[in-house]
């Protein structure tokens with residue numbers, strides 16, 4: 001089996017980033033054309049964040065991740081330690097995934113779209129959603145908790161399924177961090193949406209909930225947001241919290257008023273703007289193929305930013321589903337989203353806005369490496385590329401889209417007047 005590991009959200013050199021064609025097989029018996037090294041180097045030189053690692057082998061990422069190649073990578077720093085947040089057994093990572101199973105308990109993954117494509121077997125489908133929800137590998141688990149504050153690192157590690165989460169009955173919960181680190185201040189939440197690959201660092205306060213059973217619910221349709229509604233008795237549930245453990249000691253942790261400064265990037269500093277259209281068409285067999293600006297993985301490079309230059313990317317989504325767009329190497333900020341006339345755009349390829357730009361939600365105003373490019377809107381992100389140069393990728397994180405064929409090379413070019421960091425930096 002081919003595999004290559006990508007540390008999602010990490011700032012690493014290209015040869016350690018898990019380029020999709022840098023794959024290898026067991027014992028490195030076979031290697032892909034971009035394979036450079038057996039041992040990857042992770043400098044860990046970035047703010048504390050909820051990172052994760054997963055397979056990134058070209059064409060089969062959806063299968064390798066579905067089979068289990070994904071895990072957390074929690075990066076810590078002194079700022080985090082100074083914040084007096086819940087820690088130890090009161091800090092729990094929650095990896096949410098959906099799966100389906102065969103009667104013998106083995107994983108089920110469809111070998112064909114429905115209806116099947118004549119003459120192509122097996123074949124990719126436009127998206128796979130399981131009928132069971134798993135947290136940390138267990139189907140619909142429960143967690144016994146004390147009546148106090150907990151810190152949860154929530155990751156959506158699903159292939160296609162979004163989660164729109166809510167506690168039932170309601171309980172105070174606050175988001176303190178995004179993909180790339182802490183927010184500037186906690187944001188009180190009623191509900192939390194996570195697309196595949198997005199993370200949320202949250203504080204949940206179970207004090208005052210003694211003896212209660214709280215259900216973490218999900219009501220995100222598949223595909224999101226225009227697809228099938230969830231079944232409230234199955235996929236509408238994620239896990240249960242039972243506030244049944246005695247309080248071991250007084251909860252001295254706090255929910256800080258302020259976390260870390262997140263200075264907003266200045267749109268005027270952008271030297272380059274790119275319009276990137278998220279599209280879908282049919283291949284020669286009639287299957288759906290997803291593309292950026294009509295281009296697939298093997299088309300020549302078009303996104304070649306310069307190191308330390310700021311760019312604005314306008315992600316234009318004239319479709320019906322939201323795509324989570326992930327850029328390797330860097331953490332970026334979301335500027336805004338603006339609705340446009342989709343019918344007019346599909347006829348003329350021109351943007352006719354139907355409303356003003358809407359700033360990103362308060363819990364999105366942090367460092368992000370994956371952004372929901374929402375249906376019928378232009379989602380604008382601002383990015384400064386660096387510190388490394390070289391070949392990376394950007395792609396949709398719906399894994400069936402990424403594999404066919406919504407992934408493009410991203411090459412950061414050296415700018416001669418700026419020194420490069422040393423090897424081993």
Ligand SMILES: [Cu+2]
Pocket residue numbers: 290322323324396397398401402406
């Ligand atoms: Cu997509």
